[in-house]
Amino acid sequence: xxxxEILARFPALSALVIGDICLDRWCTYDPxxxxxxxxxxxxxxxxxxxxxTAGAGGTVANNLVDLGCGRVAVLGVVGDDGFGFExxxxxxxxxxDAQYLVDVAGLxxxxxxKLLNSxxxxxxxxxxxxITTRQLSxxxxxxxxxxxxxxxxxxxxxxxxxxxxxxxGGVVTPLVRDTLAELALEHPEKVFWVDSRMRAEHFRNMxxxxxxxxxxxxxxxxxxxxxxELRRFFGDKPLIxxxxxxxxxxxxxxxxxxxxxxxxxxxxxxxxxxxxxxxxAALTMAVTGSAREAARMxxxxxxxxxxxxxxxxxxxxxxxxxxxx
Numbered sequence: 001x002x003x004x005e006i007l008a009r010f011p012a013l014s015a016l017v018i019g020d021i022c023l024d025r026w027c028t029y030d031p032x033x034x035x036x037x038x039x040x041x042x043x044x045x046x047x048x049x050x051x052x053t054a055g056a057g058g059t060v061a062n063n064l065v066d067l068g069c070g071r072v073a074v075l076g077v078v079g080d081d082g083f084g085f086e087x088x089x090x091x092x093x094x095x096x097d098a099q100y101l102v103d104v105a106g107l108x109x110x111x112x113x114k115l116l117n118s119x120x121x122x123x124x125x126x127x128x129x130x131i132t133t134r135q136l137s138x139x140x141x142x143x144x145x146x147x148x149x150x151x152x153x154x155x156x157x158x159x160x161x162x163x164x165x166x167x168x169g170g171v172v173t174p175l176v177r178d179t180l181a182e183l184a185l186e187h188p189e190k191v192f193w194v195d196s197r198m199r200a201e202h203f204r205n206m207x208x209x210x211x212x213x214x215x216x217x218x219x220x221x222x223x224x225x226x227x228x229e230l231r232r233f234f235g236d237k238p239l240i241x242x243x244x245x246x247x248x249x250x251x252x253x254x255x256x257x258x259x260x261x262x263x264x265x266x267x268x269x270x271x272x273x274x275x276x277x278x279x280x281a282a283l284t285m286a287v288t289g290s291a292r293e294a295a296r297m298x299x300x301x302x303x304x305x306x307x308x309x310x311x312x313x314x315x316x317x318x319x320x321x322x323x324x325x
Contacts, residue, residue: 001288003324006297007068007316009287014071015064016151017057018180019161019172021076021101022110023087024055026310029125030118045125048118054090055112057161059272059311060195061096063279064159066313067301073097073155075147076171077140079107083130087111100151102143108132110164121309132169144171145179152183155190157286159278160206162196172196181205192237193282195274205235207285209278215241227251238291240298242277244270247325248295257292260325261299264306272311277302280314299325 033046054062057074064072074091078084078101087109091098111130116123136144152158160180164170172180177199184192184205192206200210200218208231210218215227224230231239231251239251247261281298285291300322304314 001293003297003300004320006284006287006293007319010068010283010316011070013069013157013283013286014073014155015061015069015157015159015283016073016075016100016155017061017064017159017161018075018148018176020056020110020163020170021054021058021061021074021078021087021161022056022112022163023083023090024053024058024311025083025086025111025113026051026053026116027113028116028118045115047115052086052090053311054087054094054096055311056110056163056275057159058087058091058096059275060159060161060279061091062094062311063276063301063305063313064283065094065096066315067279067283067319068316069157069283071097071155073100073151075100075102075144075151077102077104077107077136077144079103079109080105081107081109083109083111100147102140102147104136104140131164131166133166135168136171136173141173141175144173144176148176148179148183152187152190157191157193157282158183159282160192160194160196160203161275162194162199165198172199174202177202177204191282191286193278193285195278201230201233203234205237207237207240207282207291208234209240209242209274209281211242211244211274215239228255240281240291240295242274242298242302244273245303247299248277250291250295252291259292259295259299262303262323262325264303267306269309269312270306273302273306275311276305276314280319296325
């Protein structure tokens with residue numbers, strides 16, 4: 001299939017993002033207002049403007065929307081705090097279905113706060129993250145599992161976003177992982193796609209997409225000498241390892257297949273590149289059934305988004321305007 005033919009099939013697809021759906025708060029501060037506090041003598045950060053977007057798994061969802069996916073929904077947890085309200089607003093603006101979000105009273109909504117200098121436009125101060133480091137309650141886990149079992153049959157593509165870098169507190173708990181593994185076996189006609197920063201080796205029966213570092217660390221944790229050995233932990237599904245601007249390697253039962261990327265000089269912002277890769281690749285996998293074609297599309301989408309500030313997205317028109325590799 002040509003790229004145009006693949007993209008033309010995206011509006012007929014539906015996709016569900018399960019996992020850590022967070023809020024990105026892009027706070028622009030004015031250095032000129034950073035006088036010291038009268039009470040403490042500590043300089044303040046004077047925020048003069050704030051933009052909110054859905055982040056982590058929400059970034060994947062944003063990319064799915066802009067690529068033309070017909071229906072996009074998210075399943076995760078959200079607190080009853082102000083950040084939770086803002087996250088729902090951000091999702092609604094993109095027409096992302098939030099009906100499967102699990103509300104948890106007293107939970108702090110997973111939030112990244114990024115501080116941008118109004119003079120330079122650069123993010124030059126430490127990010128402030130609002131995270132949870134305690135295991136989700138048994139009741140919350142049960143509600144997530146029930147929501148997953150109810151929602152998965154309605155979608156063609158299920159993308160798992162395991163973004164939490166803490167040992168506990170993330171949405172994709174062992175119970176949720178096991179449930180997804182069962183659902184993947186029950187629904188072999190669907191694409192189950194995983195992006196996990198810290199726990200790639202624990203997933204089963206699904207396509208797993210780590211970057212080069214994540215794959216290397218996963219191999220070290222399980223004592224795998226090669227990515228092919230690592231892939232066998234997942235079952236018979238492909239393992240796709242991204243290598244930034246160099247491309248991606250696709251590991252299947254047949255061995256390794258290298259998929260080159262379009263070389264981009266001086267990328268503007270690589271934040272969210274993996275999320276955009278996953279969105280384009282997972283949809284393409286659903287259309288073509290080819291891991292190689294999926295990686296090729298993922299490379300093209302990521303090559304566009306890294307030329308945009310923040311967690312950028314790509315449209316079908318932009319993809320078609322890029323040069324084939």
